[in-house]
Amino acid sequence: MMMQHLWATDVPSEMDDNLTHPPDKRRKMSTIGSEEVILDKFCDPDNPITITFQDISAAAYKIRDGIERTPCLKSQMTQMYGMKLFFKKEFLQYTGSFKERGARYALLMLNKDQKKQGVIAASAGNHALALAYHGQELGISITVIMPIIAPLMKIQACRKFGANVQVKGANLAESKLHAMKLGREEGLIYINGYDHPHILAGQGTMGLEIVEQVPDLDACIIPVGGGGLIAGAALAIKNxxxxxxxxxxxxxxxPSFTNAIQSGKPVYTEMHSTLADGLAVPTVGVNAFATAKDLIDKMIIVKEENIALAILRLLEMEKAVVEGAGAVGLAAVIENLVPELVGKKVVIALCGGNIDTTALGRVIERGLAVDGRLNRFVVEVSDRPGSIAELTKLIAGLGVSLKDIFHERAWIKSDIFAVQVKVVCETRDAEHSEELHQALKERYNHLNWSPIY
Incomplete structure (x- = not known):
């Protein structure tokens, strides 16, 4: 498989001409059924582009005045997990994610005519926000196609930054098809949010900052969706x-990148709803895969409940609001999937903070349940005055907080003189929950104890 290297449009070279006027062999179209699919000329599966360390260095210089140099600070959780943990807080970028790095660099690298014409992209969130904001800053017209599943708050934020927002497509794949068709019709450059070579180079600048801020790090844990961030950051760090x-x-x-590594190439992975919606990319980028595959030492797949717990831990201990996609690195530590890092100096990238506010409360409750601090049980008590009061007295006596209680009589088959009570309560920790569990078992014969998740 032939691999090309990234070029810079402001430095004259034969490669530069290919970016502005790509050869005919890169203008491809195919069909799936009766549906036309336009292949991105900058993300050609037959000719993947690998970026270089020099490309990342050039990106760092060009974006230095427009991107936040986010802190990389020692974590409050260092003692909890036996590692010297540092968090790279990319959620503190102006629009809330690392995507600004690649977006700004890609926009700066357009030639004069391309800047005048404008760009187009498909995104459900962070990439669209980053392009919209930096497009406004640089005076470049931005069109973003967002799927109908995109959060309303992100759609409104893109419009606030002056972007032309169109909501089309049931999912990101349909939005991308529409964006590429519209881009071809109107002469707009399509910028892939996780695989355009300039995007990869821009994301790599996070890696440069990490090494400068924690020069003696032993490991870096990076969330993976389409692969753009880990491709750029791993290249910078490994160099x-x-x-x-x-x-x-x-x-x-x-787990699309894990499947790509096992298959030796990007392959389609069935996608399901996830707390880490920003990582839900069914086929990883061809350029990202070509660049990153030999730089990644280990791929990890985490459970949904541990993503929720990671979000909760960050809220409580770091005072940081981080979205699911940004919290998966900590979830790997919580799930004890990196025991080899105990005692090591480890940087975890918290790459985004744009969690849907309507879902945040549910995520917190899920995290509390996983942490053994939110419990649900059903118990049968005597249907006589004072029985429920005795139950609540037992709960209060143990210092447990009652969150919800509901009782019913009609559906009990065992005893007509009994009442079923459903309780949701909050404890200090898993040990406290077990104390409550044992006390209930000793007092009541009919107890159904079950965690919320």
């Missing part, structure tokens, strides 16, 4: 610290 272990993390609901 500056070759012995650093690079670990990629995905949700169990869409």
């Amino acid at each position: 500056l610290r070759p012995n650093c272990t690079i670990i990629g993390v995905e949700s169990e609901r869409c």
